[in-house]
Amino acid sequence: MTITQLQYILAVEKHLNFVEAAEACNISQPALSMQIKKLEEHLNVKVFDRSQSPVIITPVGQLILDQAKIALKDFNQIYNLVVNEFDGLQGEIKLGVIPTISPYLLPLFLKNFHEQYPLLQLQIEELTTEKILEGIENGKLDLGILATPLGSTKLREIPLFYEELMAYVSPENELFEKKYILSNEIDLSSLWLLEEGHCLRSQIENFCELKQKQNIVSQLNFKTGSLETIVKLVDKYKGITLLPELAILDLNEDQMCKIRRFEGEKPIREISLVVDKHYPRYAVVEAFKNSITQSLPVDILTEKPQTILIIN
Incomplete structure (x- = not known):
């Protein structure tokens, strides 16, 4: 054999x-x-x-x-193990990133990362959480960047940052006039979400307790994996959605006027670098961690706040 x-x-x-x-x-x-x-x-x-x-x-x-x-x-x-022993910062690395992080985080650190570690060849895939975990388990991926905690004893989670979820509200929605909003004020008939399989959808469902509510309407079945599409739908159909903090940084001035924070305990998600518990290339993990945290905007928290609502 x-x-x-x-x-x-x-x-x-x-x-x-x-x-x-x-x-x-x-x-x-x-x-x-x-x-x-x-x-x-x-x-x-x-x-x-x-x-x-x-x-x-x-x-x-x-x-x-x-x-x-x-x-x-x-x-x-x-x-x-051999590569890590002699030069841990060379060779091929396969990275999986969830779609609600990939287009906003990769442009922040990738260029500097390549310049700093030119001998590392990156293969990057945009995948759902389920596919990333499957890839790490079967060895097809080295690392993943995704929302945590995952609650797995087989994985090592290295927190990178904490991003707040904020509401994006159409001017025609009744919540637009409010400075701060509550999750129970959201009309589900105007709420737009990503399709099933995206962790951000699950996080929003948990925060808004959608599973316990009965008036789930057609918008919740709309199938898209693009936050940009969701934003356009909100604008078109006087809707509302929730956006992670990094995605908000890409909005223009007019769109920023539609952002509303939540009152009281703010919904925050933890974004981590995830590897197999026994992954041996410690230098690679540390390189990614340092490169990402150093490239983040100053408003993004890299330390866990004392009082937060981590949603997963």
Whole structure:
């Protein structure tokens, strides 16, 4: 049993097709099939049922695939340990960032980061929280930037900053005349949210206690992953939404006049750098942390406030 064979069966699991898996692995389909057959003969089990199209993963095959992911992740850690020992600030780093952070945070620090660490090659993906956690777990991502806390014992969370959520209100909405607003004053029929799967949507739902309220209307089912689209919809349909602090920094003067803070306990979300608990490249983690915190606008808090409402 070899590492290469494990890589091949994981490719077949992903594509459920031997031809596509072979193309992804840059080898011929017969060569890939032969290596998987050797693995199955060595283990005396069938990983895949080839009589079906697409191929079916056998019950014992799924157990083997799950263990293969762990084995490959541990194997890759050996390389990471060597790189970290001799020069932790070179090589490839795969980073996942949630969409409500990516367009606002990356432009702040990425240019200086590349200039300071020219030997690090970054591969950055904009992904939902679920996909980032999945990527870190299976070793396809090194780090993630997302909202925390996550409550996982398998992960290490390094808080970067705390950003307040503020209301963006259309001038035609009745709350526009108020200087400060309360969450229970929001009319759900005028509230616009991102589609399911985005952590910001869940945070707003929790803050406004939407799950406990019955008058959930069509706007809540609108499917978009773009805060910019939500802002335009609010302007067009006398609506309201909640925006994180970094996103507000990109608004123009006219749009800033539509921002309203919440009265009393302010909703704040924690943004952290997240890695596997045993991720060995400490120098890389520290480089990201320092570069990001040093690039933040002065109004963004980098220390946890004493009295806040962390929403997740």
